[in-house]
Amino acid sequence: MLKKMVLIVLALGLTSACFGWTAREKLMAKRAAELDAYRKLAERIRGFRITSDTSVRDFVTESDQINTALNTFLKGVRTERVRWLADGTCEVTVAVTLRQVVRTLKRIYTRYYKGDRIRANDFDRIIRRTRKRVIRETGSGAPRDMRPEQIEEVEEDIVIRPRARRRKLPAIWRKYPPNERLMAKRAAELDAYRKLAERIRGFRITSDTTVRDFVTESDRINTALNTFLKGVRTVDVRYLPDGIVEVDVEVTLRKVIRTLKRIYNRYYKGNRIRANDFNNIVVRYKKKIIRETGSGAPRQRRRIDQRPRESEQSSEQEIQVEETVIEVE
Numbered sequence: 001m002l003k004k005m006v007l008i009v010l011a012l013g014l015t016s017a018c019f020g021w022t023a024r025e026k027l028m029a030k031r032a033a034e035l036d037a038y039r040k041l042a043e044r045i046r047g048f049r050i051t052s053d054t055s056v057r058d059f060v061t062e063s064d065q066i067n068t069a070l071n072t073f074l075k076g077v078r079t080e081r082v083r084w085l086a087d088g089t090c091e092v093t094v095a096v097t098l099r100q101v102v103r104t105l106k107r108i109y110t111r112y113y114k115g116d117r118i119r120a121n122d123f124d125r126i127i128r129r130t131r132k133r134v135i136r137e138t139g140s141g142a143p144r145d146m147r148p149e150q151i152e153e154v155e156e157d158i159v160i161r162p163r164a165r166r167r168k169l170p171a172i173w174r175k176y177p178p179n180e181r182l183m184a185k186r187a188a189e190l191d192a193y194r195k196l197a198e199r200i201r202g203f204r205i206t207s208d209t210t211v212r213d214f215v216t217e218s219d220r221i222n223t224a225l226n227t228f229l230k231g232v233r234t235v236d237v238r239y240l241p242d243g244i245v246e247v248d249v250e251v252t253l254r255k256v257i258r259t260l261k262r263i264y265n266r267y268y269k270g271n272r273i274r275a276n277d278f279n280n281i282v283v284r285y286k287k288k289i290i291r292e293t294g295s296g297a298p299r300q301r302r303r304i305d306q307r308p309r310e311s312e313q314s315s316e317q318e319i320q321v322e323e324t325v326i327e328v329e
Helices: 016-020 023-045 098-112 121-129 148-152 171-175 178-200 253-267 276-284 310-314
Strands: 048-057 060-069 078-084 090-097 134-141 204-212 215-229 233-239 245-252 289-296
Touching: 023 078, 023 090, 023 134, 048 178, 060 178, 090 098, 098 134, 134 178, 178 215, 178 233, 178 245, 178 289, 245 253
Parallel strands: none
Antiparallel strands: 048 060, 048 215, 078 090, 090 134, 204 215, 233 245, 245 289
16 A cells, blocks of 8 residues: 655745855754744743742832743654744744643653552543644744844845734834844743733732831832743734834633642642632633733844835835645655
8 A cells, every 4th residue: 555655845935135144154043943942832831930020119120030940851843834034033833743742741640650640541631622733833043143234234024923913023123133132022921921920820029118207218119929830822922113022922721720730739738629629710710811911122232223224114025935845645
């Protein structure tokens, strides 16, 4: 019996700006995008630790710091799509099937689990009940040591396509190297993660205010967060004309309840809360998705001053990425 073999070839739609890079620079940018996509996939599937500390004095933010940490194992990830933008930025979309994720969980269960609350057939139920069979994420990478004259030579519009939307990059973002744009986007992602964690898991807040003779002399607020997030996905990215980038992230209520159940099984010793109470939350709560928006900005010291060009004002042509699929029987 003859087997049908399908060979899929992806043609990289390189724009004219990308031809200014050496082969090594393009491969380095592509590899950075792959690793960024792997990280996003791991954060979504396996979760990550997030900590945050903010200090406000007299209604002015003195310091704000967010840190995330991830250390896990991925398997079965495949690259689906590679896309190049006019400024040399590379975007790579990777995917892993739900069956592969469940297979890994089964292996961990068989090797290390000693309890009786989880059974082997529970993993098969996950596949039957979950509609989304493939989990996808897109990562980004930029060329190293981009020179100002290389940015000035870019005449095409840079089209950002988060999910199914297509947006042109505002002109102000062309004054920054592509890695600064990606750094700003990552800052917005972490800000959104923090807001989501503060809303779901809560945070510690302390405050000291001194008032003398009905006049406020000092006012200080501090917040601290240290928790674990899982199942978060990015749904939209917006680059604004004022140099701020916004990122929308969301997590389903079912994933939140699953995390609370895990905490309940490990640490709760009382009898006021029962396991089926978590299922009642899912049934009664109308809002099935929790969403937050984070913001980020580029580092001002890396800005590249350049005069407005006619191509930035009049060009309306969008970058097209060509994909070629070849079937071999």
